[in-house]
Amino acid sequence: MTKKRVLLSWSSGKDSAWCLHALRQDAQVEVAGLLTTFNRTAGRVAMHAVRRSLVEAQAEAANLPLHAVDLPWPCPNEAYESAMRNAMEPLRTAIDAVAFGDLFLEDIRAYRESKMRPLNLEPLFPLWQQETGPLARTMIESGLKAVLTCVDPKQCPAGFAGRRFDTDLLERLPGNVDPCGENGEFHTFVTAGPMFSHDVNVTVGETLTREGFVFADLHPAEGPRHQSPGFQS
DSSP states (O other): OOOEEEEEEOOSSHHHHHHHHHHTTOTTEEEEEEEEEEETTTTEETTTOOBHHHHHHHHHHHTOOEEEEEEOSSOOHHHHHHHHHHHHTTTTTTOSEEEOOOOSOHHHHHHHHHHHGGGTOEEEOTTTTOOHHHHHHHHHHTTOEEEEEEEOTTTSOGGGTTOBOSHHHHHHSOTTSOTTOTTSSEEEEEEESTTOSBOOOEEEEEEEEETTEEEEEEEEOOOOOOBOTTOOO
């Protein structure tokens, strides 16, 4: 049986990490690599503001190649789409589909589908329309560990930046905040879980406010590489 080779859009957060875990449960799928966009000037993940070295550590823990897309800053939509086309063109003959961790935002899904169509690549949404409350708890119960790296203070308490994504956090979220942050309330960085062979150790540095968002700066940290028993290569 020929497996479907899938490239995964990787933000460094919990949804894309759980998407990787879900894809690896499908015997008909082979995850071929991770695709991440970086702010070229800052050397960080766009929106999440996570250092590139930490994303590279995640890819190593997932035992997958990382395909980086460097974006200018500022980055108008035309520049973003051009950079993505240039990145995808040499990969399209080696893959069959691109997977995304989106949960329920119809406009985002439609946009992604429209961009995959000219490339003749199938868009996949393994987590689509899963109920976010139970999903968040399933992630945590599975051993997934993450830190909130970015918070929109208009939707979520600014003090949550730098906190662990755990059951205590879920219980303290205001009622208007989606448990998975799907409306942009917060973004995360995954440090451990069944999709990784070992932990990605980090320390939480300073918290700062920029362009209306609150960011917690994560640094690589030395520490034991605890094995993740659920990992599948």
